[in-house]
Amino acid sequence: xxxxxxxxxxxxxxxxxxxxxxxxxxxxxxxxxxxxxxxxxxxxxxxxxxxxxxxxxxxxxxxxxxxxxxxxxxxxxxxxxxxxxxxxxxxxxxxxxxxxxxxxxxxxxxxxxxxxxxxxxxxxxxxxxxxxxxxxxxxxxxxxxxxxxxxxxxxxxxxxxxxxxxxxxxxxxxxxxxxxxxxxxxxxxxxxxxxxxxxxxxxxxxxxxxxxxxxxxxxxxxxxxxxxxxxxxxxxxxxxxxxxxxxxxxxxxxxxxxxxxxxxxxxxxxx
Amino acid sequence: xxxxxxxxxxxxxxxxxxxxxxxxxxxxxxxxxxxxxxxxxxxxxxxxxxxxxxxxxxxxxxxxxxxxxxxxxxxxxxxxxxxxxxxxxxxxxxxxxxxxxxxxxxxxxxxxxxxxxxxxxxxxxxxxxxxxxxxxxxxxxxxxxxxxxxxxxxxxxxxxxxxxxxxxxxxxxxxxxxxxxxxxxxxxxxxxxxxxxxxxxxxxxxxxxxxxxxxxxxxxxxxxxxxxxxxxxxxxxxxxxxxxxxxxxxxxxxxxxxxxxxxxxxxxxxxxxxxx
Numbered sequence: 001x002x003x004x005x006x007x008x009x010x011x012x013x014x015x016x017x018x019x020x021x022x023x024x025x026x027x028x029x030x031x032x033x034x035x036x037x038x039x040x041x042x043x044x045x046x047x048x049x050x051x052x053x054x055x056x057x058x059x060x061x062x063x064x065x066x067x068x069x070x071x072x073x074x075x076x077x078x079x080x081x082x083x084x085x086x087x088x089x090x091x092x093x094x095x096x097x098x099x100x101x102x103x104x105x106x107x108x109x110x111x112x113x114x115x116x117x118x119x120x121x122x123x124x125x126x127x128x129x130x131x132x133x134x135x136x137x138x139x140x141x142x143x144x145x146x147x148x149x150x151x152x153x154x155x156x157x158x159x160x161x162x163x164x165x166x167x168x169x170x171x172x173x174x175x176x177x178x179x180x181x182x183x184x185x186x187x188x189x190x191x192x193x194x195x196x197x198x199x200x201x202x203x204x205x206x207x208x209x210x211x212x213x214x215x216x217x218x219x220x221x222x223x224x225x226x227x228x229x230x231x232x233x234x235x236x237x238x239x240x241x242x243x244x245x246x247x248x249x250x251x252x253x254x255x256x257x258x259x260x261x262x263x264x265x266x267x268x269x270x271x
Numbered sequence: 272x273x274x275x276x277x278x279x280x281x282x283x284x285x286x287x288x289x290x291x292x293x294x295x296x297x298x299x300x301x302x303x304x305x306x307x308x309x310x311x312x313x314x315x316x317x318x319x320x321x322x323x324x325x326x327x328x329x330x331x332x333x334x335x336x337x338x339x340x341x342x343x344x345x346x347x348x349x350x351x352x353x354x355x356x357x358x359x360x361x362x363x364x365x366x367x368x369x370x371x372x373x374x375x376x377x378x379x380x381x382x383x384x385x386x387x388x389x390x391x392x393x394x395x396x397x398x399x400x401x402x403x404x405x406x407x408x409x410x411x412x413x414x415x416x417x418x419x420x421x422x423x424x425x426x427x428x429x430x431x432x433x434x435x436x437x438x439x440x441x442x443x444x445x446x447x448x449x450x451x452x453x454x455x456x457x458x459x460x461x462x463x464x465x466x467x468x469x470x471x472x473x474x475x476x477x478x479x480x481x482x483x484x485x486x487x488x489x490x491x492x493x494x495x496x497x498x499x500x501x502x503x504x505x506x507x508x509x510x511x512x513x514x515x516x517x518x519x520x521x522x523x524x525x526x527x528x529x530x531x532x533x534x535x536x537x538x539x540x541x542x543x544x545x546x547x
Contacts, residue, residue: 162428181361257411
């Protein structure tokens with residue numbers, strides 16, 4: 001019904017963009033399925049997506065139960081990382097002394113493979129939920145700290161001058177400028193952090209847990225139930241995408257100003 | 272006896288980076304009366320902006336004394352409105368909220384803002400209208416052109432009716448037509464409110480058009496080497512800048528600057544390292 005062909009074209013393009021992720025995913029699964037069938041790969045080496053789907057259908061309740069456990073430990077660890085990372089990021093970003101003092105230690109800490117920490121956590125907290133929560137926390141707080149600190153530390157010096165000449169205190173500058181300015185960095189880091197939090201949880205579950213997707217996969221692989229192992233991987237991937245989507249949605253709502261120009265609202269007015 | 276100057280800078284020196292560092296200002300003297308509009312011009316890198324930051328107390332001087340309103344400056348003066356070449360508006364705030372930012376910081380407005388928001392908002396809208404931004408209150412800075420952003424930045428510097436207005440090349444990045452528009456806007460606002468203004472610029476026409484008095488700084492280390500009263504009637508019109516007396520004044524300032532550039536011992540290095 002549109003009289004304007006350019007408008008219709010733009011609408012078509014948007015529809016294609018919305019459908020594209022689904023199409024690509026579908027194509028990937030089809031390629032996988034076809035490849036496995038044509039090459040005749042054994043199921044215990046690489047199961048076809050159809051076998052994985054059957055396995056999901058067969059084991060849906062244990063998968064759901066364990067996925068719930070993983071989601072719980074991941075989100076809890078992630079929330080701890082958000083709270084801690086935000087606080088530490090603000091502190092480091094607004095104080096050169098803290099930055100200089102703490103940064104090397106943080107880098108060193110982040111360089112330690114978290115797998116190596118899990119046994120220590122088991123000694124401290126025993127096997128179960130806590131090592132997974134803490135590993136998720138440890139692995140995901142670093143990008144949050146770095147991004148928030150960067151956002152706050154890179155406030156334009158002239159803007160600081162404007163505020164200081166008005167008698168603004170350091171806390172005023174952080175509240176009015178530093179924090180809002182750090183928000184796009186913060187949300188960008190959340191998207192990284194939520195996915196790494198899954199990595200942390202599942203690493204811990206594969207080493208020391210009696211529940212969770214990681215635990216499920218270890219049990220399945222010890223029984224050579226490779227389709228179930230892959231079912232665990234797929235479920236983890238789906239959860240990761242969903243959590244990412246949540247973080248991205250919050251980001252769009254709160255810091256739309258930082259993504260101007262991508263949605264056509266950033267048109268300049270002449271003058 | 273004349274009233275004491277509102278801003279007084281006595282024998283102030285500023286050196287960056289320790290004892291061996293760059294000497295940006297040397298024994299500079301400056302006095303600005305209350306309500307006066309002073310422009311500071313000089314070759315690039317002569318320490319004009321350093322002078323601004325010393326007067327507002329953003330940086331401590333290495334030697335000498337700065338007083339504002341009779342009180343020695345030892346920290347940020349907490350009264351000054353500032354505007355820079357870069358508009359530095361906050362992209363997450365509307366133009367109106369950007370302009371009202373100082374009210375959230377400066378006392379007593381800070382305390383009253385919540386209660387008397389409507390009154391303050393009306394004031395901000397009026398100021399925006401005065402600089403030609405009526406109707407753009409709810410736009411975001413990035414939706415406006417550079418010239419319009421700079422107008423908003425001026426409003427932000429003026430909203431809390433500061434006794435002292437510090438302008439550091441505020442029109443430096445604008446095209447000549449926009450710049451001339453904003454000269455008229457600034458003159459109008461200044462005549463209505465009469466803050467004490469120190470304008471740092473390298474545009475001699477701008478200095479001559481706007482200021483009551485133009486100070487010429489030497490090459491680094493900077494100090495005031497010449498001073499020229501500008502007697503033209505206000506409000507000045509753009510046509511006046513083409514009058515012979517005006518042109519003569521600009522030429523005279525130009526000669527001072529040329530002399531200042533030549534006398535500098537480290538002219539080449541100065542070009543290379545333009546410290547603020």
